[in-house]
Amino acid sequence: MIIAKSAAEIEVMREAGRITARALDAVSSAVRPGVTTADLDAIAEDVIVKAGARPAFKGYHGFPATLCTSVNDQVVHGIPGGRVLKEGEIVSVDCGAIVDGYYGDSARTFPVGQVSAAANRLMDVTKRSLEAGIARCRPGMRLYDVSAAVQEVAEAAGFSVVREYVGHGIGRSMHEDPQVPNYGKAGTGPTLRTGMVLAIEPMINAGAADVRSLDDGWTVVTLDGAMSAHFEHTVAVTEDGPLVLTVAG
Ligand code: MG
Ligand code: MG
Numbered sequence: 001m002i003i004a005k006s007a008a009e010i011e012v013m014r015e016a017g018r019i020t021a022r023a024l025d026a027v028s029s030a031v032r033p034g035v036t037t038a039d040l041d042a043i044a045e046d047v048i049v050k051a052g053a054r055p056a057f058k059g060y061h062g063f064p065a066t067l068c069t070s071v072n073d074q075v076v077h078g079i080p081g082g083r084v085l086k087e088g089e090i091v092s093v094d095c096g097a098i099v100d101g102y103y104g105d106s107a108r109t110f111p112v113g114q115v116s117a118a119a120n121r122l123m124d125v126t127k128r129s130l131e132a133g134i135a136r137c138r139p140g141m142r143l144y145d146v147s148a149a150v151q152e153v154a155e156a157a158g159f160s161v162v163r164e165y166v167g168h169g170i171g172r173s174m175h176e177d178p179q180v181p182n183y184g185k186a187g188t189g190p191t192l193r194t195g196m197v198l199a200i201e202p203m204i205n206a207g208a209a210d211v212r213s214l215d216d217g218w219t220v221v222t223l224d225g226a227m228s229a230h231f232e233h234t235v236a237v238t239e240d241g242p243l244v245l246t247v248a249g
């Protein structure tokens with residue numbers, strides 16, 4: 001069941017989104033060669049806790065950290081730790097915060113120092129695929145209009161859409177109905193209504209779409225070892241169009 005939120009609930013979610021965005025902004029400023037993914041995790045947790053919110057991922061199904069940090073061929077759910085980021089790598093950082101029981105969820109992929117043109121292009125296309133999906137978040141559109149828009153941008157650039165992991169509804173739980181795949185047939189799926197809130201999160205691979213999980217039980221990597229990027233926003237469907245909640249402003 002898709003739970004529509006009231007305007008008052010969306011205001012609380014906007015605050016959860018704002019804090020999530022501020023944490024990612026702080027991470028963005030800190031990403032450089034020589035920092036560890038654990039350093040980034042500490043920075044994000046500090047921002048969230050000082051804002052009076054709670055990290056959404058810590059303890060979620062036993063996940064041990066505030067961020068998911070996924071480097072290079074890691075797609076999602078990487079665990080922060082002692083890994084030292086190196087020039088030329090990319091790191092996908094997924095972050096969530098809880099305010100008064102409501103969730104915000106957002107991800108960005110950052111370059112570490114100077115990265116290859118191919119890495120820059122992958123990040124740019126993934127971000128653009130998210131923007132294309134967000135633009136479809138209007139009352140009366142169908143859910144897979146969003147999915148198809150993401151897929152079209154990614155595949156037109158020659159990249160692959162990860163199938164095993166998808167976006168989701170979000171509210172008083174991090175993961176609510178509906179699932180929001182990053183692929184699908186336009187004009188199909190549930191009709192979008194005012195008050196629905198979706199976390200749209202393209203995970204786009206430079207190589208093939210196939211992924212596998214590492215033995216840590218969390219980290220997902222590309223099967224072919226090629227790079228992957230991940231961008232995510234929490235977006236409310238409103239009468240006035242898409243309202244991105246995970247922004248710092
Ligand atoms: Mg996320
Ligand atoms: Mg999510």
